[in-house]
Amino acid sequence: MIGDYTIGEFTSILAMQGFAGLILFSVFVLMALGLAIIFGQMGVINMAHGEFMILGAYVTYFCSQFFSAYLPGLFSIYFFIAMALAFCASFGLGILVEWGMIRFLYKRPLDTLLATWGLSLILQQFYRSVFGAREVGVTLPEWMLGAVNLTDIIEIPINGLFVMGLTIIITVAVYLIMFRSGWGKQVRAVMQNRVMAGAVGINTKMVDRITFGLGCGIAGIAGSAFTMIGSTGPTAGQLYIVDTFLVVVFGGAASLLGTIASAFTISQAQSTMEFFMSGSMAKVLTLLTVVGILMLRPQGLFTLNIRR
Amino acid sequence: MNAAILANQVPDPLQKEFILTVERLTVSFDGFKAVNDLSLYVDEHEIRVIIGPNGAGKTTVLDLICGRTKATEGTIKFRDKELTTMREHEIVHAGVGRKFQNPSIYEELTVFENLELSFPRGRSVFGALAFRRDAEVRDKIEEIASLVFLKDSLQTEAAILSHGQKQWLEIGMLLIQSPELLMLDEPVAGMSVAERLKTAELLNNIIHNQSVIVIEHDMKFVEDIAHRVTVMHQGKILSEGSMDHVKHDPKVVEVYLGH
Amino acid sequence: MTKRFGPFAGREWIALLILGLLLFVVFPTTLDVFRLNLVGKYLTYAFVAMGLVLCWGYGGILSLGQGVFFGLGGYCMAMFLKLEASTPEATKIQSTPGIPDFMDWNQVTALPWWWEPFHSLPLTLILVIAVPVFFAFVIGLAMFKRRVGGVYFAIITQAIAAILTILIIGQQGYTGGVNGITDLRTLLGWDIRTDDAKFVLYFVNGGLLIACLLIGQGIRISKFGRLMIAIRDKEDRVRFSGYDVANFKIFIFCMAAAFSAIGGAMFALQVGFMSPSFVGIVPSIEMVIFCAVGGRLSLFGAIYGALLVNAAKTTFSESFPELWLFAMGGLFIAVVMAFPNGLAGVLHKHIEPRIYRLFGGLRGSGTTGAVSSPHAAE
Numbered sequence: 001m002i003g004d005y006t007i008g009e010f011t012s013i014l015a016m017q018g019f020a021g022l023i024l025f026s027v028f029v030l031m032a033l034g035l036a037i038i039f040g041q042m043g044v045i046n047m048a049h050g051e052f053m054i055l056g057a058y059v060t061y062f063c064s065q066f067f068s069a070y071l072p073g074l075f076s077i078y079f080f081i082a083m084a085l086a087f088c089a090s091f092g093l094g095i096l097v098e099w100g101m102i103r104f105l106y107k108r109p110l111d112t113l114l115a116t117w118g119l120s121l122i123l124q125q126f127y128r129s130v131f132g133a134r135e136v137g138v139t140l141p142e143w144m145l146g147a148v149n150l151t152d153i154i155e156i157p158i159n160g161l162f163v164m165g166l167t168i169i170i171t172v173a174v175y176l177i178m179f180r181s182g183w184g185k186q187v188r189a190v191m192q193n194r195v196m197a198g199a200v201g202i203n204t205k206m207v208d209r210i211t212f213g214l215g216c217g218i219a220g221i222a223g224s225a226f227t228m229i230g231s232t233g234p235t236a237g238q239l240y241i242v243d244t245f246l247v248v249v250f251g252g253a254a255s256l257l258g259t260i261a262s263a264f265t266i267s268q269a270q271s272t273m274e275f276f277m278s279g280s281m282a283k284v285l286t287l288l289t290v291v292g293i294l295m296l297r298p299q300g301l302f303t304l305n306i307r308r
Numbered sequence: 309m310n311a312a313i314l315a316n317q318v319p320d321p322l323q324k325e326f327i328l329t330v331e332r333l334t335v336s337f338d339g340f341k342a343v344n345d346l347s348l349y350v351d352e353h354e355i356r357v358i359i360g361p362n363g364a365g366k367t368t369v370l371d372l373i374c375g376r377t378k379a380t381e382g383t384i385k386f387r388d389k390e391l392t393t394m395r396e397h398e399i400v401h402a403g404v405g406r407k408f409q410n411p412s413i414y415e416e417l418t419v420f421e422n423l424e425l426s427f428p429r430g431r432s433v434f435g436a437l438a439f440r441r442d443a444e445v446r447d448k449i450e451e452i453a454s455l456v457f458l459k460d461s462l463q464t465e466a467a468i469l470s471h472g473q474k475q476w477l478e479i480g481m482l483l484i485q486s487p488e489l490l491m492l493d494e495p496v497a498g499m500s501v502a503e504r505l506k507t508a509e510l511l512n513n514i515i516h517n518q519s520v521i522v523i524e525h526d527m528k529f530v531e532d533i534a535h536r537v538t539v540m541h542q543g544k545i546l547s548e549g550s551m552d553h554v555k556h557d558p559k560v561v562e563v564y565l566g567h
Numbered sequence: 568m569t570k571r572f573g574p575f576a577g578r579e580w581i582a583l584l585i586l587g588l589l590l591f592v593v594f595p596t597t598l599d600v601f602r603l604n605l606v607g608k609y610l611t612y613a614f615v616a617m618g619l620v621l622c623w624g625y626g627g628i629l630s631l632g633q634g635v636f637f638g639l640g641g642y643c644m645a646m647f648l649k650l651e652a653s654t655p656e657a658t659k660i661q662s663t664p665g666i667p668d669f670m671d672w673n674q675v676t677a678l679p680w681w682w683e684p685f686h687s688l689p690l691t692l693i694l695v696i697a698v699p700v701f702f703a704f705v706i707g708l709a710m711f712k713r714r715v716g717g718v719y720f721a722i723i724t725q726a727i728a729a730i731l732t733i734l735i736i737g738q739q740g741y742t743g744g745v746n747g748i749t750d751l752r753t754l755l756g757w758d759i760r761t762d763d764a765k766f767v768l769y770f771v772n773g774g775l776l777i778a779c780l781l782i783g784q785g786i787r788i789s790k791f792g793r794l795m796i797a798i799r800d801k802e803d804r805v806r807f808s809g810y811d812v813a814n815f816k817i818f819i820f821c822m823a824a825a826f827s828a829i830g831g832a833m834f835a836l837q838v839g840f841m842s843p844s845f846v847g848i849v850p851s852i853e854m855v856i857f858c859a860v861g862g863r864l865s866l867f868g869a870i871y872g873a874l875l876v877n878a879a880k881t882t883f884s885e886s887f888p889e890l891w892l893f894a895m896g897g898l899f900i901a902v903v904m905a906f907p908n909g910l911a912g913v914l915h916k917h918i919e920p921r922i923y924r925l926f927g928g929l930r931g932s933g934t935t936g937a938v939s940s941p942h943a944a945e
Contacts, residue, residue: 045718104904109718110629111903114859117852118899125892242729242848245722280737287730291723295709298719374807400809412804414797425797426808430790433818439790481808 012154013275021271023160023229026167028263030222031240032247033174036259038215039248041178041191042208044102045113048120049244050237052216055093055123056086056223057232058131064138064227076141083224090220094213102212103205120238127234135233144228159228166225170218175256177214187211246290252299266290325387327352327489327519328373333382335372342368344543346382350489355511355520357530359554360540361563366523367409369540370491373521374406375399386489397431405487409494409523411474415467419458419477422466423449426481448484455513456480457506472503476510483514490514491521496529508532539563574784578919582867583780590773600762607769607837609877610776611637614830616858616869617783618823623855624863625792626819627799628716632724633827633854635731636699638846640828642735642742643698645841646682647691648751648759668750673740682741688755695832696825703824707817714813725848732847747842751835759836772833776870779826783866786822795819827854856895859902862911871910 005013031053038046046052063082067075097119105112144162147155178184189197190207198204226232247266251258266286273282328350335343343365350356358366371377373384375396384391389402414422427448430439453459456476461469466477475495482490495511496504504526511520511533524530530537530551537554539547547557554560575583594606615633622628655664661671666678684690706727710720735742743749751759758764786792798805798812806812835841844850853876861872876898883891906912 045722101900101904108903110721111907113629113631113718113721114852114855115900115903118896118903121892121896121899123896125889125896128892129889242722242726246726249719249722278737280733284730284734284737287726287733291726291730294719294723295713295715298710298713298715376803376807395811396806397809397811400807406807408803408807412801414800414804416796416800417793421793425790425794425805428809431809432811433791433814436791436794436815437786437789478804481804485809 014272015154017271017275018268019154019156019160021268022164024271025264025267026163027222027226027229027240028244028247028267029167029171029260030225031219031244032251032259032263033171033256034215034218034222035244035248036251036256037174037178037218038212039245040255040259041187042106042211043109043191044106044212045109045116045245046102046212046215047113047116047241048097048123049216049219050239050241051120051123051127052090052094052219052237053223053226053240054127054232054234054237055090056220057227057236058127058136058223059086059089059220060224060227061136061138061232068139076143079141079144079224079228083221086220086224087217088220090223091213091217094216095209097216098209098212103208106208120241124234124238131234133234135231135236137231138227140228163225163228166221170221171256171260174218178256183210243287246287246294250290250294325352326350327354327387328521329383329385330369330373331383331385333369333372333379333384335368335377335380341543343372346540346543346545348538348545350519350521351535353515353519355515355522355533355535356538357522357524357534357536358538358540359524359527359530360546363542364540365543366540367493368543370406370493370521370523373399373491374404400485400487401431403486403488404491405482405485405489406491407475407478407482407493407495409497411471411478413466413474413477413481416465418463418465419453419469420449420462422477423452423480423484426484428485452480452484455483456510472499475499476507479507479510487518489519489521493523494525495522496524496526504529505532571788574781574788579784579867586780586867586870587777590776591770595766595769600765603769604765604837605881606874607765607772608834609874610772610870611830611834611837612854612857612877613776613870613873614779614833615823615827615854616861616873617779617866618826619855619858620861620863620866620869621783621786621795621826622819622823623858624865625787625795625799626816627795628816628820629718629721629855630724630820630823631721631848631851631855632728633823634846634848634851635724635728636703636824636827637831637834637850637854638731638735638841638843639699639702640695640831641835641841641845642748642831643685643691643695643828644832644835645748645751646685647688648754648835649748650682650685651754652750652752667743667748669743669746669748670740673744675740679741696828699824699828699831700821703821704817707820708813711813711816711820716816725851728846728848728851732843735843735846743842745843747840747844748835749840749842751839754836760839765837768833768837772837775829775833779829780866780870782822783826786819787866791815791818853895856899856902858909860898860909862909864908865911868909868911875910 031049034052035046035049038044038049060079060082063078063085067078071078101115101119102112105115140159144159147157148161149155178187186197186202186207189200190202190204194204197207223232223237226236230236243266247263248259250266251260251262269289270282270286273285276282277285326349328348330346330348333343333346333348334341346365346369348369358369360366368377372379373386373391375391375394375398379392382392386399386402386404391399391402391404394402414425417425424441424445427445429445430436449462450459453462456479458469458473458476458480461473466474469477475498479492479495496507499507508529511522514520522530522533534551536549537551538545539554539557539560541563546563547554547560549557572580590610594603598606615637619630619633622630649667653665653667658664658666658668658671661668663671663676666675670678684694706724710716710723715723735747736745739745753759759768794805794810794815798815802812831841831845834845857873857876858869859872860876861868861870879894880891883894902909908915
């Protein structure tokens with residue numbers, strides 16, 4: 001017996017908390033992947049990353065409205081179309097922002113941080129003016145509702161499973177693009193030695209732009225996935241931005257594996273502790289631990305010892 | 309000739325005290341040994357030049373001595389102080405000065421201010437707050453400035469100095485601290501022939517007070533200043549001795565000329 | 568180099584004179600007490616902005632957590648005022664008289680031990696500075712000794728601001744939660760809500776502001792100030808010239824924290840409450856923009872930046888609330904991309920040369936020379 005629970009019940013609760021943590025983990029990973037590309041590869045701090053995510057969420061919401069009104073027959077698969085559109089929207093906005101702002105600031109990371117914060121304020125107010133301050137939620141297609149019963153206590157919602165599956169697919173895709181494709185090699189070449197990469201014929205400006213766009217596009221997909229587990233509002237993105245930055249920094253900025261591992265650690269720690277104490281205290285403890293560890297090991301968990 | 313002078317000063321070579329004793333020094337970056345089991349002995353008042361192909365580990369050796377990189381193994385003794393466990397500023401206080409490969413000066417400050425910040429007083433937080441520009445400071449700065457040929461540029465912003473002048477300024481910033489061991493990473497890179505000659509003269513002038521380790525590629529300059537030359541290759545010492553000796557060492561010829 | 572007379576160069580004496588006239592003559596004589604109190608509130612942010620000039624402009628350390636120190640200073644002051652307002656007589660309707668009302672509402676029955684020191688004003692005044700500085704010292708020690716800087720430092724300070732906000736809101740029995748500590752009344756029996764008190768507090772605030780300005784200027788013109796520029800430019804060169812760079816960064820960060828804390832305490836006194844909405848991520852980054860708008864290298868600029876942005880915020884959010892965020896966002900982008908040295912930069916680069924040209928004949932060549940000096944921008 002633990003507290004008022006039997007051991008069986010207790011493990012089930014732990015498992016359910018663990019699963020709740022896994023969904024949080026998925027959102028963290030999807031958001032952090034985009035950030036890890038932009039921050040880890042380009043050294044750019046994008047404070048408006050959350051707003052790119054919310055753009056994806058709004059696109060998904062409007063798709064769901066559109067399909068249920070005009071194409072109810074295709075409603076069961078609208079989500080995949082919405083996701084593609086969300087990617088395109090965020091990708092496009094990302095390209096625009098890189099062209100109009102980021103490219104002038106590559107040598108001034110702190111200034112990028114401030115400028116993108118300004119961008120995030122503008123986007124938030126834009127969403128509020130255009131879409132309203134009210135939070136909106138999507139209608140899920142029939143097949144995503146319901147839950148799988150593993151035991152009579154443990155229930156796993158299907159939309160959660162779907163988000164997790166999606167996370168795995170996108171992570172693998174990002175890995176392949178960044179580390180197994182010729183284009184990924186170009187990106188890494190530019191980041192390691194811009195002048196040399198330019199000298200061997202890589203269009204470094206184009207690489208910058210596409211990389212930034214890609215990071216933003218992934219945020220759009222994250223937003224799309226986010227609609228399935230939470231509602232969307234103009235300021236929802238800001239709630240996650242600091243957590244996500246901590247995830248990326250904690251994992252060691254340039255390491256994909258590190259990002260995933262740290263997203264896992266942080267989300268699991270938080271959701272497990274939430275069971276034992278209030279949500280806010282769980283968050284305080286998690287963040288404090290992360291900040292504490294970062295003070296002891298500022299380079300993050302997974303980094304190489306590099307010759308200077 | 310230089311060897312003879314040194315021999316006269318220290319009669320018994322076995323009892324000789326080196327100013328710098330580096331032994332079995334190794335540093336590895338993720339398995340790659342940039343410096344591998346290296347031993348190096350520098351005499352008092354010696355100008356030692358380290359040469360070697362790119363990537364031989366020359367700069368890393370200086371990084372290790374001045375504490376910028378931590379050694380994986382081995383010892384670095386400066387007189388009787390073990391440098392491997394000391395922090396960078398403590399190593400400077402012990403009397404080791406280091407010039408970087410690219411002239412590293414404060415571009416937004418004037419030559420005077422650059423030298424003033426290197427003046428060895430008021431190095432603590434409150435010392436810096438209480439620091440006053442008194443006659444001693446001014447005199448020392450003028451003395452050093454004329455030594456490094458910058459007497460007329462004291463109020464010039466460092467950013468607009470020529471490349472050679474920047475190199476001199478950085479050397480001056482070291483000299484004002486009167487270090488006993490001076491380490492210069494490519495001090496004449498980017499200098500004109502005239503400037504190179506002046507730099508060689510400068511180094512030969514200051515040698516009465518300190519020992520110098522120089523990394524340099526310019527062989528003419530090396531011949532002008534070196535008492536002894538150490539040739540490094542792939543993190544190890546390939547050859548050591550007078551310029552004449554290493555020039556004719558078949559191993560050195562092999563590394564530089566052929567494969 | 569610009570010629571200096573005492574702590575200021577000639578043109579800075581003029582700036583000081585103008586500032587003094589504005590703060591102590593123009594505002595008090597032209598504004599009613601309500602507006603003057605508003606100006607006083609804006610000026611409390613000027614303390615933070617001046618701290619940021621030192622640590623961000625000069626030291627290159629961008630802290631996105633200055634709200635933490637502003638908040639800690641403010642809370643320390645507010646806790647004292649709250650205890651004074653919570654006498655057993657004034658709170659006799661509570662189930663536990665003599666403790667702050669919000670504690671009673673949250674079923675707290677005894678004053679927590681860490682509230683006890685705030686019964687004493689001298690102790691409070693010490694703690695107003697000591698608590699934030701201690702925090703800054705610990706953060707600085709941990710980060711700068713390990714050479715954490717730049718964006719990492721910015722993000723971690725931002726996370727700390729987030730943590731403190733969540734903590735304050737979560738522990739509402741001890742902190743007043745999201746409403747903060749409200750209903751502050753008297754300081755040693757002196758009612759701080761009256762017009763007279765507000766008038767006096769405005770002058771106290773202004774005096775402290777000038778004092779901080781002088782301290783900041785003292786640091787700026789000392790060798791310490793030149794070292795900060797050197798560290799920002801070539802940190803390794805400074806380190807290998809025999810300085811323990813981390814100590815300098817810790818000091819300047821603590822200094823910025825102390826300035827912020829004074830601002831926070833004066834805020835609590837003048838506005839009459841303190842709440843977590845001045846601690847978190849958003850207020851902290853807004854404080855950076857006050858500094859950036861004024862000019863990150865100018866102590867005077869920081870004061871004007873804080874005044875102007877806050878005045879604009881009040882006007883805008885009264886009349887066009889939707890436009891304010893657009894304006895604020897635009898301000899962030901503009902100040903970074905077009906005016907990196909803020910108002911001080913604009914003044915120096917575009918306006919001053921014209922003024923000097925106008926009076927060129929009168930002033931002679933000496934002053935014009937000073938303007939063309941690259942250092943005058945600071």
